[in-house]
Amino acid sequence: MKDKYLLGIIGFGGMAGHHYTQLSKGNTKVSIKGVFDINPARLEAAKKKGLVAYSSKEELLNDPEIDIVLVSTTNEVHAELAIEAMECGKHVICEKPVTPTAEELLLVMEAAKKYNKVFTVDQNRRTNKDFVLMKKTVESGVIGKPYVIESRVEGSRGMPSGWRTIKALGGGMMLDWGVHLIDQLMYMFDEKVTSVYCTKNSLQYPEVDDNFRMVMIFANGVEARVEVATNNYITHPRWYVLGENGTLQIDDWNCDGKVVRCIDKEDKWAEEIVYTKAGPTKTMAPRNPNSVETITLSEPLDVEDNLDPVYRQMVDAIEGKAELTIKPEQALRVIKVMQAAMQSWEKNEVIKTDI
């Protein structure tokens, strides 16, 4: 056990900068010693922040003071860098998506076992307030058993240029955002995913999915609909959940939302046809407003929505105090679902899974 664990970062781009900002607050036992990046401009940026700029990856990995390595490069080299770092005796935290394929992650997991190192993944969106609010509200039972969950993130500015547009570097929205949304749902339900259907568009960049829509079915019967979009000028709610006894909606990242739940099923039907705005219909006739209750949802103030919980769970695992909460086995299931989704859009078929 140590008072401080020193972190070396490989790949000091945008996301690594976010790790720097958060860890600089000193809320965890992890602090950054230095970085290596193949781009000299990023090494200069590190120096300006008072960090050590290593002249090579080997120099960083052979620094005996470094306890933990953060792999925060483009996705295609995550596996090889993570394995090399563990060979050099370092614990590793890897940015998401941990690796583009399950095969690569299995090699990383083998290395973690062989070298007896802690290996975890930055699935930081498990503590996003909107997700925590949705999960807690559904688990409270207020809408009854859930049977459909819709999770969407939608922008209209297209995809950022750069490596995200290049397939060989692990680009595309499935690996970029899909990995978070799928991880959230698989973290919420222990049940297996039994089928996946997915369609995608490559509107802006022909090599990669810049938009996708996916349906994944869990063994408990829950149908999860996941959409990541970069060309939606009118957006859906962030979350929309149907339960047997009510409906939940969270509109946006501010967590504005509501639950409308049934307090009287109103299953008495008129003998005669009912005339409504929808024309003559009994099914779609408006219900008695006294038969439902509306509960306003708002931002949960007790949720620590930053990178600290990710690092704390890692330090606890290094110190043998607790198991990782973000386990490689969980990341492996998420990758398998993403690979099934890609297979689905290539074949235009529902893919039966046992994940």
Ligand SMILES: NC(=O)c1ccc[n+]([C@@H]2O[C@H](COP(=O)([O-])OP(=O)(O)OC[C@H]3O[C@@H](n4cnc5c(N)ncnc54)[C@H](O)[C@@H]3O)[C@@H](O)[C@H]2O)c1
């Ligand atoms: N967890 C999150 O919420 C989140 C958010 C954004 C990005 N990410 C992930 O973080 C990673 C980096 O994304 P980014 O947005 O910071 O990209 P970026 O392009 O800003 O940074 C990547 C950096 O890695 C460097 N690099 C590439 N290959 C390298 C190598 N072999 N050795 C050393 N340096 C190398 C590049 O020069 C660049 O500076 C990706 O895996 C991405 O998916 C995670």
